[in-house]
Amino acid sequence: MQIMGYPLDIDPILLTLEVATITAIVLLLIGTPIAWWLANMHSRARIFLEALVALPLVLPPTVLGFYLIVALNPDGSIAQFLKFFGITGQLTFNKTGLVIGSVVYSLPFTVQPIMAAFEALPTQIVDAARTMRASFFDRFFTVIVPLARQGFLVGVVLTFAHTVGEFGVVLMVGGNIEGMTRTVSIAIFDHVESLEYTEAHVLSILMVIFSLLVLMFVYGLNRRLQVKAV
């Protein structure tokens, strides 16, 4: 495929978008309960768990990737456990591996903004919903999510963007299999290795534009979505 006369690999782009979308959805589903649990936790274990969630921010992606390969290997306990439930299939060096790696790597980008939003909830409003007989899930979706929407949007957008931009974990857990696990960041690396600077340029400039737009979107949201508590 060509864009304005320049060569463009479309496969890595599609793969990257797909992995990032799935990761963002999966993390929204597991990150929200984790964020709620942590935000409402008063025991000392909270410090440890918060640090654990934030770990991917500081660890070299290679360390994370290494442990993931070890943990997910076909003879490992996780694979055996899944096999027990009839789930076979490989967990590394394919799209599943990419998603698992991305989920772990991007966890703090989902959990932290949502947790901050949960902690800032105006308790009287949530209490008011309770006295109006709203059960937990009722008030969660009708009151808490609307009040915390800023945290949710920032969390999802940052997770998506961060997954698009990851390199180390994807390389370790996914390998570099053309058409299967070669994401944009790896494709750029490949092009540079083979001195295909034009191709590397096209993908790189797309990433710069994309990232800039995402960050502008997030900062714009932060301004606009301040919930006015009355």
Next chain:
Amino acid sequence: MFQGNLQLKLGNFELNSGEFAFDSSGVTVLFGRSGSGKSTLLRAMSGLDKHARGEFKFNDEIWQSGKKALPVEQRDIGFVFQTAALLPNKNVQGNLDYAIKRIPKQRQHGPSTEEIIERVGIRHLLNRPVDNLSGGERQRVAIARALLTRPRLLMMDEPLSALDWRAKSELLLLIESVIADYQIPTLYITHAPVEVERLANRVVFMADGRITSVESLAEATSRIDSPLFTEEGPVSVVHGQLGEIDPDGLIAFESRQQPEAEPAFTFWLNRAEHSSPHTPGAKARLRVLARDVAIARHRPEGLSMLNQIPARIERIEADPQTHRQVVFLTLNDGQTLIAELSRRSVNVLNLSADQSVFALVKTAALLDQ
């Protein structure tokens, strides 16, 4: 009936109510300084705080037993918070609908939604977004919303404290009449004696996280050391009903044992400029500062004071703080009126218990609110 013994630890503060049992009818005011545990006790009673422990029963229904608590959603409580706590992503109608949609079948009775909206005076606000309301309007919506949950029990946590004086007196009138009309047992927190005197049937006094005593309003205002008395000195609360506005702009405030009988006494009041539309026959309370009451041994002549109320001296006590004499008078219907006099006045008039006297009160000191 409220019955129980509740504990709740919040940070450094510890509520330990002690055993309590008191009637739930009418308005029960939780009164105490800030930090005395009023709000914490109300939170424990409401079930909003999952860390509450102990025992609590409302009308023989168990709401708390040890760690086990009936969920708030099943307690049929209407709660009005200090800040109105309206749902910010909805307009006024949306806020009311949130309550209405969740009423269980068996509680769908009583005054209609329309009537409550009219009564609380928010019809013109229904389509307004909630961040576009004044403090008084927000609190009105909060009160309507609490009533619309069809509660068996109303809880109000300092609902007037965030308002300016005008909104405060308007809403106090509203709360007073709504509670009286709808007959909902109410727990009301305040640290303002005026609100206690206007609303309370009984007062739960609190200090240091404990209930120190539960008294009827009459009991609470018939001792000199009552925590309800501020730098204004002792206050009496007289119950009666309002009459017509007479051509001079005065309103009669009377006590009658029977509708047709001669009134036991009649006070003449000035009309408060900001009071609600006047309804003759409405029950009302008169708050009289003891220092505004003078005493005459005989009915005085040639005196401009209109309020010359026959009474009997019940007892005379010395206020240990001011060295003034506090005279407790019994009115013809048995209610108490307090007068505060100097020691010299008591001596010159030779006042003592069981004398028949006249209590003199300037109309200027009395408002029909």
